[in-house]
Amino acid sequence: MSALMQVLPYLIAAYVFLTGCYGLATSRNLIHAVGCLSVCQVSTYILLLAVGYRSGGTAPVFSDIKPGTRPLVDPVVQALTLTDIVVGATVTALLLALVLQIVKRHGTLDPDELRELRG
């Protein structure tokens, strides 16, 4: 395996996180911002699964392979990522619900135009 491939998945996870943050900070539309937040979260999936990967490994599901015959990838990170995905979807739903109420009460989606709380 090339030296680049040894770190590339991690670097991509970091890149995705920072890209999401950039989008979040510069967003002009709150729905877009919520989308960017879910991009940030994608980076955690990539990182976790990359950490648990094993070259030449297979999924630890024994319905069609015999235990002990093949190297296995780490099942724990997969379980963590599953949890993470559900968390992400629920947070997105809740934040979108809040965005809908913001539009109703403030009449705008642009964070630059929300001027109720400051100072």
Add this chain to the structure above:
Amino acid sequence: MSDALILVALLLVAATATAAVAQRDPARQALVLSVLGVFLAVLFTVLQAPDVGLSQLAVGAALTPLLIMLSVRKIRRRRRDRDGAR
């Protein structure tokens, strides 16, 4: 072989994630996020995580974009009602 697949999937994910951030229109962003969900599902499958791939497909490619689309629709309808009333 599998390394090459992983590499391709990773690059696709990175590119789509960038596109999802760069696409400032929420409705289109929802579509890009949906594509991102599919690529992630592919990546997870080649990383030997079919469980995660499946749920990413269900949640990331379908549910989340659907919620975003519904929110966009609500807001558009609201604007239309407002404009119509004026």
Add this chain to the structure above:
Amino acid sequence: MSRRLRLWLLAVGGAGLAAVLAAACLELPGFGGRSHPYGTRAVRASLARHTANTIASVNFDQRAYDTLGEMSILFAAVLGCVVLLRQARDEHRERPRPAQVARPVRRYALLVVPAALVCGLYIVAHGQLSPGGGFQGGVVAATALHLLYLGADYRALERVRPLGAFEATDALSVCAYLVLGLAGVLAGTAFLANTLLPYGTFNTLSSGGFVPLLNAAVGMEVASAVVVLLANFLDQAVEIVEEEAG
């Protein structure tokens, strides 16, 4: 704060964090490494309890307490969305007009809905054997139901979707999960201990002790939670209308 200043802050903060993250990535054990102590133990524990899908074993047996938290997150978010998307003081509901749907679309949807529902149930039921489980199957089943919106119209969907029943199911599945967990405490072992039922034959539907039961509870919870969630957003998009601002 001005846009320029924010960009500067972002650039400094982002660059710093990027440097920290990049340095950390270089120190990480190489991608595809062999050492996964927890993972190896988890596989052993899963096999000892006759659960073919190790991920299901981690989710519903070894780290079932995490899954309780995750379920509660979903439950709380649904409750939160119901509260946040309730009809406000200055809103009313408008019945949507019956929609005309092209016949091919209708036929396609009516064909796909049952198939997708069965598919979802299958994924739930085989959670401890093959990839899939309560989460994935639940989401598939719930999303499938909403194809009806495409195929028929919103009213048809509302008829097959008694929201109160789904909300109650959502809450009761959480109860079921908790009661299964408390059974362990009452039996004198630990909370969420998977020691009360026989572990069954490896690679069959009833293997794994509590795993299929917890998996089913999560499946029901996720399915009804997603239905309620989508219903609330659909209500906003279709039915709830603000009164004209005075």
Add this chain to the structure above:
Amino acid sequence: MHHLLPLLVAVPLLGAALLAAAGRRLPRPAAELTGLLVCAATAALALVLLLNSSPPVVEWAGGWVPVGGESVGIEVIGDGPSLGMATLVSLLTLSALAYSWRYFDEPPRGHAGSFPALMLVFQGAMCGFALAGDLFNAFVFFELMSVVAYALTGFRIDEAKAVQGALTFGVVNSLGAYAMLTGIGLLYARTGELSMSKIGRGLDTAAGHGGPDALVLAAFVLVLTGLLVKAATVPFHFWLPDAHAVAPTPVCMLLSGVMVELGVYGVWRVYGTVFAGPGGIPAADLTRALVTLGVLTAVTGAVMCWYQRHIKRLLAFSTIAHTGLFLVAVGVLTPEGDDGAALYILGHAGVKAALFACAGALLDRFGSVDEHELHGRARELRATGVLFAVGGLALAGLPPFGTGLGKAVSEEAVGGPLTVVYVLASAVTAGAVLRVAARVFLGLGPPPEDTDAYETSGSAERPETSGLLRRVPDTMTTVPAVLLAAALAMGTVPGFGDLVARSVNEAGSGGARASAAWTLHGVLLGLVSAALAVALATAAVTRSHRPSAPAWMTPLRRLQSGHVGDYVAWLLLGSTLLAALALPGVLGG
């Protein structure tokens, strides 16, 4: 006994699920009564477990007791601090529920049970976080408490400010949580473990004799970013005033009284278990990071607090200032510091919740929480006024309140010039509270004039009850009175301080023992703070013109812009700052 630990999470969740299931049929009093009973039962259980927590117990969820030192299960910790936090959470939730007894206007139609249900989930989540001995489990409960808190903050969807504050809260805290998860991923990559103690040992083994490297630093920064966002440390603090000022009052009591403090507790727990070893972050670096950020937080919070007119926002900033003080006490890494922080957190929870409760009474009686608008209008609310003023004095650390004891022990622990920060921060925040008390409840001084400053006013707020109250119900004065009495008891009951100190030191601090009792020094400093607070309030009230913020304040105020993009940028900058502060140890190692 230790098998009962997870019940602190399970019982409230079960209550919440039952309430949600029956919510459509249940009449409102029944739903609220159920909520109260479940909450009280959990509180009783927490108290019983707390009294049996010496020596500390550990429970493995799922019965996965370690075999040969290794387990696949989740560790649940039942020691003094964790159960103490769980008890505090439960008692405060109980008082918040009692305060809100039949008090909100319309519960969502057909969902009478949803408010108590959400409060119960919140309680369960905070207990779960306090008890977590597994890093990923801590993340799960961290998210659970955040998710409930967003929903509760935005509960009053008719309020423009409420939904905006809730969204800001949601975005910033979620981002912090993802940073924390990234850190957990890095730690898992290095050690292959999730239990905090095993990660700590794994880091030490991996480091050998080399000390920490960039990975440890990054993991430390990311995990702490998540926790410090929760603890509202400068520059991660911006979400807090926006959220706490707009949340319903009973929710504010919990957010300010205990949720923010759980962030500080998390820092203490994670550092002590994961990063304290030779492979972690050296003590000097942690002290530098936490003391710097803590002092910055205390000063910013105090200054911003002084120049607020929105009473709930003022209280929110005072929470920020006090969190900074807790962080400094934890940061000096001495047993005395831990004891001081623990006592201070306990006392502060009672006092701050009582102050928010009084502010809520103002809101529901007058439909305003604006210091200027309410000038002299609340003379009739004598009981509330007295409670508010007493709360202000307690906030200053007046002996013999529990806050005073905590402050005295912390000051003893940090010593030197940092004592000045304690005295000033508590005096300024308390001075602001007393100034409000004098103006609003006594009508002292000339009415302040409005200027078009860059600020949030608290006028024209919608009361949380259906319509304005004619008189303040008894629950809304009893609850703050009981809370203040509890804060007083913490400082006066002999041996309480030592009890807390013993249970804190048993859990951490490497077995060292310290005593926590009143000293002459501490009493004097407490009196100085209280006197200073009274003097500041008097000066502010008697000055003829409005104490408009000086010019140097304007930039500081403008930072608090309410713009979520700004806050995200600050979050990134904050984690960079944290990395820079902790860097020397890594370079030296």
